[in-house]
Amino acid sequence: MTFSIVAFDRDSGSWGIAVASKFLAVGAVVPWGRAGAGAVATQAMANLSYGPDGLELLGDGVGADQVVAELTGADEEREHRQVGVVDADGRGASFTGSLCMDWAGGQAGDGFAIQGNILAGPQVVAAMADAWREQPGEPFERRLVAALSAGDEAGGDRRGRQSAALRVWRAGAAYGGVLDLAIDLRVDDHRAPIEELSRLLDLHELYFGTPEPESLLPLEGALAAEVGASLEALGYQGGVAAALDAWASTENFEERLVPGKLDPVVLEQLRRQAADKAS
The missing domain is CATH 3.60.20.10 (Aminohydrolase, N-terminal nucleophile (Ntn) domain)
Structure with a gap:
């Protein structure tokens, strides 16, 4: 059977x-x-x-x-x-x-x-x-x-x-x-x-899953500004790092967080949520 x-x-x-x-x-x-x-x-x-x-x-x-x-x-x-x-x-x-x-x-x-x-x-x-x-x-x-x-x-x-x-x-x-x-x-x-x-x-x-080290993006400049704006649109404030930690913990992505970096997988999910919120 x-x-x-x-x-x-x-x-x-x-x-x-x-x-x-x-x-x-x-x-x-x-x-x-x-x-x-x-x-x-x-x-x-x-x-x-x-x-x-x-x-x-x-x-x-x-x-x-x-x-x-x-x-x-x-x-x-x-x-x-x-x-x-x-x-x-x-x-x-x-x-x-x-x-x-x-x-x-x-x-x-x-x-x-x-x-x-x-x-x-x-x-x-x-x-x-x-x-x-x-x-x-x-x-x-x-x-x-x-x-x-x-x-x-x-x-x-x-x-x-x-x-x-x-x-x-x-x-x-x-x-x-x-x-x-x-x-x-x-x-x-x-x-x-x-x-x-x-x-x-x-x-x-x-x-x-854990991100590949070579795929990680520096969380700075234009990317940091985009991430901060997306998080603020979703109701998360207090600085990019703190807001990202809070959002990731809510969405169960904390295993993919790396200080000062951003996993492209996490970025894709954040962008999708922000787009859904805007629509």
């Missing part, structure tokens, strides 16, 4: 899972992960204990193949289960029980594990693997969603669509830098869940 990709990105030190299903709130069931340890997707007749138990094994340094062997070996219902694991070193492993509903299967390799059940056919998993391999230079979270989209375009869950989710773990990458959950987006019930997940990822990047 589900297809997923579990993966590791060496460049950013991230582990992530993207998943879709004809199932309510699949993100509440399938994806589990921990920065520095690995990630686990548990599905089919999902055994939710595979998540925390698998992460405990991964945290102890157990490799992906052995984690799958230990989880399934202790489970009398293993032939109804499906699980994908990527460990701390990026090794992938996937298991599909013989009693999972057709079509069911998976692929695993360096840095990924892909699996699905009740699919349109093996082309779903193959398309996901191809999409993953074909975009090595893209941001990790975009590669995960691209793989999910490719599986959906190849037929996906043959019962239809309902939910999708994306979770990414990276050390200290959560909002505020305290926890490790970098991205946690869920579409629990939607006619086009993967498209909606992509839209949410766009918003996540808008609000929580």
Whole structure:
């Protein structure tokens, strides 16, 4: 009833899972992960204990193949289960029980594990693997969603669509830098869940992305005057820097603020709001 990709990105030190299903709130069931340890997707007749138990094994340094062997070996219902694991070193492993509903299967390799059940056919998993391999230079979270989209375009869950989710773990990458959950987006019930997940990822990047240093604009001269006028038109006063801080905090752009500089993404949003206000 589900297809997923579990993966590791060496460049950013991230582990992530993207998943879709004809199932309510699949993100509440399938994806589990921990920065520095690995990630686990548990599905089919999902055994939710595979998540925390698998992460405990991964945290102890157990490799992906052995984690799958230990989880399934202790489970009398293993032939109804499906699980994908990527460990701390990026090794992938996937298991599909013989009693999972057709079509069911998976692929695993360096840095990924892909699996699905009740699919349109093996082309779903193959398309996901191809999409993953074909975009090595893209941001990790975009590669995960691209793989999910490719599986959906190849037929996906043959019962239809309902939910999708994306979770990414990276050390200290959560909002505020305290926890490790970098991205946690869920579409629990939607006619086009993967498209909606992509839209949410766009918003996540808008609000929580960090500007490229070379793109930053000096907040001075004509630009400072324009920004000050726009902020004043929106009701923010007290000097450009203070007004910008107040506006950005209200609009949730504070992660993109750099003292004395301006992110072009923030400038575009400010201009749009000021134009809407003027009209």
